[in-house]
Amino acid sequence: MKSAHHRLDISRMGFSRTADVVARTIISVVAWVAIVILAGIAAFLIQNSLKALQELGLWHMVAGSDWFPTSANASFGFLPAEVGSIWVTAIALMLCVPFGILAAIYLSEFANSRVKEVGKTIIEFMAAVPSVVFGLIGMTLLVPLIARIFDLSSGLTGFTAGLCVGIVCLPTIISISEDAMHAVPDELRQGALALGNNRWQMAYKVIVPAASSGIFAAVMLGLGRAIGETMVVLMVAGNAGIIPTSPFLAARTMTATIAQETGEVVRGGLHFSVLFVMGLVLFTITFLINLVADSVLERQRRRWRR
Amino acid sequence: MSQAASVRTLAKAAPQGLVVNPRIKHAHYFETAARIITGGALVAVISVIVFVLGYILYRGIGSLSWEFISTPPQARMTEGGILPALIGTLWLVLLTAVFALPVGIATGIYLSEFAKGRIARFIRVAIANMAGVPSVIYGLFGFAAFSIALGFSKSLLAMGLTLTCVTLPVIITATEEALKQLPKELRLASLALGATRWRTTWRIVVPTAAPGIITGSILGLSRAAGETAPILFTGVAFFAPTAQSLMQPSMALPYHLYIMATQPVRPAPHIVWGTALVLVGMLSIINAGIALWRSRKRKKLKW
Numbered sequence: 113m114k115s116a117h118h119r120l121d122i123s124r125m126g127f128s129r130t131a132d133v134v135a136r137t138i139i140s141v142v143a144w145v146a147i148v149i150l151a152g153i154a155a156f157l158i159q160n161s162l163k164a165l166q167e168l169g170l171w172h173m174v175a176g177s178d179w180f181p182t183s184a185n186a187s188f189g190f191l192p193a194e195v196g197s198i199w200v201t202a203i204a205l206m207l208c209v210p211f212g213i214l215a216a217i218y219l220s221e222f223a224n225s226r227v228k229e230v231g232k233t234i235i236e237f238m239a240a241v242p243s244v245v246f247g248l249i250g251m252t253l254l255v256p257l258i259a260r261i262f263d264l265s266s267g268l269t270g271f272t273a274g275l276c277v278g279i280v281c282l283p284t285i286i287s288i289s290e291d292a293m294h295a296v297p298d299e300l301r302q303g304a305l306a307l308g309n310n311r312w313q314m315a316y317k318v319i320v321p322a323a324s325s326g327i328f329a330a331v332m333l334g335l336g337r338a339i340g341e342t343m344v345v346l347m348v349a350g351n352a353g354i355i356p357t358s359p360f361l362a363a364r365t366m367t368a369t370i371a372q373e374t375g376e377v378v379r380g381g382l383h384f385s386v387l388f389v390m391g392l393v394l395f396t397i398t399f400l401i402n403l404v405a406d407s408v409l410e411r412q413r414r415r416w417r418r
Numbered sequence: 419m420s421q422a423a424s425v426r427t428l429a430k431a432a433p434q435g436l437v438v439n440p441r442i443k444h445a446h447y448f449e450t451a452a453r454i455i456t457g458g459a460l461v462a463v464i465s466v467i468v469f470v471l472g473y474i475l476y477r478g479i480g481s482l483s484w485e486f487i488s489t490p491p492q493a494r495m496t497e498g499g500i501l502p503a504l505i506g507t508l509w510l511v512l513l514t515a516v517f518a519l520p521v522g523i524a525t526g527i528y529l530s531e532f533a534k535g536r537i538a539r540f541i542r543v544a545i546a547n548m549a550g551v552p553s554v555i556y557g558l559f560g561f562a563a564f565s566i567a568l569g570f571s572k573s574l575l576a577m578g579l580t581l582t583c584v585t586l587p588v589i590i591t592a593t594e595e596a597l598k599q600l601p602k603e604l605r606l607a608s609l610a611l612g613a614t615r616w617r618t619t620w621r622i623v624v625p626t627a628a629p630g631i632i633t634g635s636i637l638g639l640s641r642a643a644g645e646t647a648p649i650l651f652t653g654v655a656f657f658a659p660t661a662q663s664l665m666q667p668s669m670a671l672p673y674h675l676y677i678m679a680t681q682p683v684r685p686a687p688h689i690v691w692g693t694a695l696v697l698v699g700m701l702s703i704i705n706a707g708i709a710l711w712r713s714r715k716r717k718k719l720k721w
Contacts, residue, residue, distance in 0.1 A: 132616040136532060143528040145521050146544040146590070149583050153555065156562040214459035222453055223460075231460060233709045238467045240637065240705055241698065242644025244672045248679050248694055249470050282463055310445055312452035333550060340552025342647040343672075347680060367554045367647075374558065375651050379566070391558045395551065402550035406543055 157392040164188070164385035173389055179353045181373065181383045188386045190393070192355045196270055196363035197339060200349065203274025203359060204281055204338040209331055212285030216330075219286070220293035221315040232290070239283035247347035250276035255348060262360055268350030270363035276344045285334040292326020292409075293319050295416045325412040332405035336398045342367040366394050471698065478695025481688040487696065495657060495678070496686040500693055502660045506574070506668035507643050507697075509661065513578025514642045518585045519635055525586075526593025526631070531619050549587035553647040556584050561651040572653035575664040580652045581642040588641060592634020596627040629715055633708045640704050644697065646672040671697045 164173065168188060176189020219231050254275060259267030296319050304314035320327070350362025351372065364372075370387050377383045485499055492498030525545075529538060560580030570576040600623060608618040624631070646654075654673040661668040675693045678686060 128614050128617055132614040135616045135620070139524045139528040140532065142521055142524040143533065143541055145525060145586065146541060146548050149586070150544050150548060150551075152563060153551065153559045156559050156567070157555075160562050211459045211463060214456045215463050218453075218456035218460045222456060229713065231464065233713075234464050234467060236637075237702070237705045237709075238463075240640055240644070240701055241467070241470070242646070242672050242701070244644070244646050244676045244679075245470065245474065245694055245698055248675065248690065249473065251679060253473075279466055282466075286463065310449045312449040313445060315452070336550045336552075340550075340554070342552065342554040343676060347676065367552055370558060371554050371647055371650055374561065388558060388562070391555055395555050398550055398552055398555075399547060402547045403543070405550075406546045409546075410539075 157388055157395055160385055160388035161392050164382060164389045177355060190390060192353055193364055193366040193369045195355050197365040199270035199356060199359045199363055200274045200277055200345060200365055201338040203271055204278035207275060207278030208281045208285055208334055212282050213289055213327060216286045216289040217315055220290050221311060221319060235283050235286050243280050243341060243343045246276050246280050247344040250348040264360060268348060268362055269360050270349055270356055271359040273345045273349035276348055277338050277341045280341055280344055281334045281337045284337050285330045288330035288333055289327040292323040292412060296322045297416060325408045329405040329409040332401050336401040340367060340398055342371050346371055366390050474694050474698050478691035481692030482695060486692050496684050500674060503669040503671045503674040505660050507671040509574055510577055510581055510670060511639050511643050514581045514585050515639055517582040518589055522586050522589030523593050523631060525590045530594045530597035545587045545590050553584060553645055556580055556648040557650050560648060565652050572667045573665045574661050574668050576652040577649045580648045581645060584645055584648050585638045585642045588638030589635050592638060593631045596630025596634060597623060600627055633712060636708060640701050644672050646676055
């Protein structure tokens, strides 16, 4: 009786050891999915870019100033899209960096717990609103407003798109910089207050410097978000394929160019391949931005780990 | 006692002729100004989103009717409802859930419970990076990988797989965060009773963290419902009847909204705003429900 009981126990232990090994093996293989997908993105972008890279050369496209993809004497210069992307991103950041960081300071250092919870929930919800919706609001309300204020024939400009993209990026900047300030240990706050600082002096002399690398990462991620935003730009930037010399002209970003044309071109043709090169350039830029942001965030995390 | 009150009491209590140090007074003014400026920035941000929601409700509420959500478009997209787009979006969310949930949750469990050192760091960097890849790049990738290389052409399946890639980092991060919030003692107690690591994870840790995993995953999936750029080339249709199989193209709400809003030839504003209201309304209800549930849970459960 006793020995039977024993045997049963041992066999069950054996079973659960095996299950342990099998389950752990399976999930540790599955966990590579992110790396596989990232590598897959790079591989497919490169594979489809090869044709254009061989026929035109990377520099010819990246530094080319004319985008006439469909004319008989086709020319594939990225500069109009690149300049468009720069305008939109710059204006977006000018809007969302100051507002985002100030709002994050309030949430983290001044707000009481109730305001904090409600505020953070609303910001989180803002991140869930699809960007087409912001594009629609921009088209309907902001475009006519901008045309009237700046006396333009059309309000579909890089500036308008920049404002809308800035709003889309706000939740990213707010939540990440709020997280960074929240992660600063309370001992620093208590120390600052005990020395006779008021809360604002504490915030700007102690908390913001202590969280500065996290705030920097927030700005970088906001930048990545702004460069990559597609639908808003497609709807309000005006979609003109020439180099916009001012933000108050119609513009078109790299994302919008890809979104607009990829569906319409001949599969496997030169134009098709050129669009993949543009995707590859965009992917490389955002990849580097994300890498910098992530390593900065990791350093901050290590610094304040308790 | 707040700073303001203390300065005031000090001034009152001071004997005649004794004044409060002007530097303290100055600092006090700065403090007030800082509160107003930072608070004002937060109020401005929140009013933008409240205004956007309010405006969509105001413009869209008139188009909303049972007919609008239960019939297909008619009269060359200028009348009728949005049924095929609504069903298409629900299909996409379901497909994304089927692919992304098992993989995403497994990865989250691995990162939180088993991964250590270099490999874990490497995988985390990849996930953070995935979250930052522009959605239109996912569109290009999905087009090249799923539509062309795997031969799914323009179909619900290709769109679902593309959206899976977009959603995965959100689900992985949510799972990992939910698991990390559990106290260490829970795991130690289970291990001390002789359970293996996997048994501890599967029978104790995951069930306890389930609410967090589920809410985080739903939020991730709701993001898939609103994405447009990833499905642009992988199978979304301007007009298509409700798909009968996974290999057919389909309409989807966010694309329907985009294409109707930018339609210069036959504008139909009531359809545009009605679609926007249905899309935003769905996401609002899901988000608000989860926020309420979480805050109630948080009050009940304290580690």
